[in-house]
Amino acid sequence: xxxxxxxxxxxxxxxIDLDTCVGCQACVTACKGWNDGGIGLSDQDPxxxxxxxxFLNRVHSYQVAIPDAPAQVVTFPRSCLHCxxxxxxxxxxxxxxxxxxxxxxxxxxxxxxxxxxxxAWACPYGAREMDAAQGVMKKCTLCVDRIYxxxxxxxxxxxxxxxxxxxxxxxxxDLADPESAVSQLVASRGGYDLMPxxxxxxxxxxxxxxxxxxGTASPLAPLLDIKATGIAGWLDRMLGKL
Amino acid sequence: MHPAxxxxxFSTLSGLGFGFLAFLGWGALxxxxxxxxxxxxxxxxxxxxxxxxxxxxxxxxxxxLKAFTQCRTSWLSREAWASVATLLILxxxxxxxxxxLGLPRIIGQIGGTLAILTVFTTAMIYTQIxxxxxxxxxxxxxxxxxxxxxxGAMLAGMGLAPVLLLAVGAILWxxxxxxxxxxxxxxxxxxxATGLDRLGVPSVLDPAHTAGNYLKREMIFVVxxxxxxxxxxxxxxxxxxxxxxxxxxxxGIWGIALAAxxxxxxxxxxxxxxxxxxxxxxxxxxxxxx
Numbered sequence: 090x091x092x093x094x095x096x097x098x099x100x101x102x103x104x105i106d107l108d109t110c111v112g113c114q115a116c117v118t119a120c121k122g123w124n125d126g127g128i129g130l131s132d133q134d135p136x137x138x139x140x141x142x143x144f145l146n147r148v149h150s151y152q153v154a155i156p157d158a159p160a161q162v163v164t165f166p167r168s169c170l171h172c173x174x175x176x177x178x179x180x181x182x183x184x185x186x187x188x189x190x191x192x193x194x195x196x197x198x199x200x201x202x203x204x205x206x207x208x209a210w211a212c213p214y215g216a217r218e219m220d221a222a223q224g225v226m227k228k229c230t231l232c233v234d235r236i237y238x239x240x241x242x243x244x245x246x247x248x249x250x251x252x253x254x255x256x257x258x259x260x261x262x263d264l265a266d267p268e269s270a271v272s273q274l275v276a277s278r279g280g281y282d283l284m285p286x287x288x289x290x291x292x293x294x295x296x297x298x299x300x301x302x303x304g305t306a307s308p309l310a311p312l313l314d315i316k317a318t319g320i321a322g323w324l325d326r327m328l329g330k331l
Numbered sequence: 332m333h334p335a336x337x338x339x340x341f342s343t344l345s346g347l348g349f350g351f352l353a354f355l356g357w358g359a360l361x362x363x364x365x366x367x368x369x370x371x372x373x374x375x376x377x378x379x380x381x382x383x384x385x386x387x388x389x390x391x392x393x394x395x396l397k398a399f400t401q402c403r404t405s406w407l408s409r410e411a412w413a414s415v416a417t418l419l420i421l422x423x424x425x426x427x428x429x430x431x432l433g434l435p436r437i438i439g440q441i442g443g444t445l446a447i448l449t450v451f452t453t454a455m456i457y458t459q460i461x462x463x464x465x466x467x468x469x470x471x472x473x474x475x476x477x478x479x480x481x482x483g484a485m486l487a488g489m490g491l492a493p494v495l496l497l498a499v500g501a502i503l504w505x506x507x508x509x510x511x512x513x514x515x516x517x518x519x520x521x522x523x524a525t526g527l528d529r530l531g532v533p534s535v536l537d538p539a540h541t542a543g544n545y546l547k548r549e550m551i552f553v554v555x556x557x558x559x560x561x562x563x564x565x566x567x568x569x570x571x572x573x574x575x576x577x578x579x580x581x582x583g584i585w586g587i588a589l590a591a592x593x594x595x596x597x598x599x600x601x602x603x604x605x606x607x608x609x610x611x612x613x614x615x616x617x618x619x620x621x
Binding site: 092107139140141142143144147148149150151152153154155156158160161162163165167176178179180181182183184185200201202203204205206207209210211212213214215218219220221223224225281282283284285286287288295297298300 | 388389390391401403404456459460523527531532535540543546611616
């Protein structure tokens with residue numbers, strides 16, 4: 090049903106730390122790898138001249154000009170935010186797009202999807218990509234087939250992107266529980282929503298990059314100001330006159 | 332937004348078709364025999380051709396029947412119901428006109444009202460999308476409805492048609508004037524999209540991916556925008572001014588045919604612009620304001 094649940098028991102989601110993310114793309118690869126199994130995420134012309142494919146997670150990189158401070162490079166992973174007020178769910182004509190009442194995960198039932206693309210239009214974050222080979226919509230499932238999977242060792246029961254992140258920039262947990270580790274992180278680091286004015290009420294939060302101190306001069310700087318003396322100085326003066 | 336031919340054809344043809352069906356249903360002209368067969372056939376032909384074109388936009392059309400299930404929340408589902416209900420309710424009215432069976436006109440009036448409601452549901456599919464600020468405005472349904480009513484009046488040979496066609500021009504002008512400022516008014520920037528506005532002013536360093544993807548093809552369409560100003564003039568002339576002038580000439584039925592061809596060409600140009608000029612906020616992540 091494409092009506093949104095009034096409230097959800099849990100609000101499972103991700104907290105992404107932009108201070109520690111180094112933009113290594115490991116989460117992109119792990120996501121594609123895990124979700125490529127079974128029905129899969131297709132690629133078109135993957136080894137050819139014009140490759141293209143379906144991904145549920147993309148990592149952008151930005152340079153930020155900061156007044157009175159050195160510019161900063163910020164790498165920025167972008168995936169589904171599992172919004173409380175998900176516009177992608179209510180626009181769906183078939184009921185394929187839905188939000189789970191028990192944990193708040195937004196999913197697509199591919200057996201009911203007609204591939205109209207309206208949910209992708211409705212999402213401000215570009216979280217949904219149509220699979221060009223299958224003609225149905227793909228999106229982050231928060232690895233729903235990992236997090237409840239009792240055949241996996243307990244440490245693997247988290248989304249593939251979180252499990253693989255080498256800098257621990259990605260955290261998974263219940264954001265409805267104020268005592269959870271992710272909620273504590275959001276509270277202590279000032280975690281924020283993307284485009285809050287869009288009214289989507291995202292579950293996922295981003296932790297801002299910490300402010301860097303003022304730029305300091307290089308310790309090698311004095312060496313740059315070399316004055317030639319002796320024979321070298323004489324040569325320098327003579328050659329300068331030529 | 333990518334101006335897909337299937338969606339442009341769908342909204343233009345079905346808008347004109349349902350507009351004309353509304354006039355036929357309400358009994359604006361009461362044809363009979365072959366004359367009625369031709370006119371109702373034209374209305375049904377345009378509406379159904381439009382709906383068929385829309386199915387070409389679907390990636391997985393085998394599930395199309397499921398689109399009738401979510402009318403509680405989805406404008407696309409409501410449109411599916413409204414269009415099918417209109418076509419079913421007006422069918423006996425059309426037969427009654429053709430064979431002069433004398434069916435009560437109230438059925439035609441219900442069907443005719445539903446036809447206008449169908450056009451409204453089509454418009455709401457676009458209007459509801461907050462992520463495309465140019466569409467998210469009450470002028471969008473006004474524009475779709477004015478096109479349908481003016482086009483229907485033109486095909487029905489109503490005396491008011493030239494005025495309605497000029498109203499189409501006025502609405503188009505208003506839509507462009509308001510629309511050009513819509514993205515800025517929505518207030519979203521790369522800073523709010525990434526939240527990096529709390530740090531400074533972000534700009535793209537490296538692209539997230541060097542090859543294309545669905546998002547860039549579907550929602551970050553930039554090709555051909557440099558011709559937008561010219562196309563606006565063409566759309567205004569063809570959809571509004573020229574057909575209004577042609578209808579004022581004493582050309583009779585041929586005048587209506589010529590006006591219809593001009594108007595349809597103009598409507599297609601205007602609808603192409605409706606998509607091509609619409610910018611989606613997801614473009615902000617890619618450094619494109621569109």
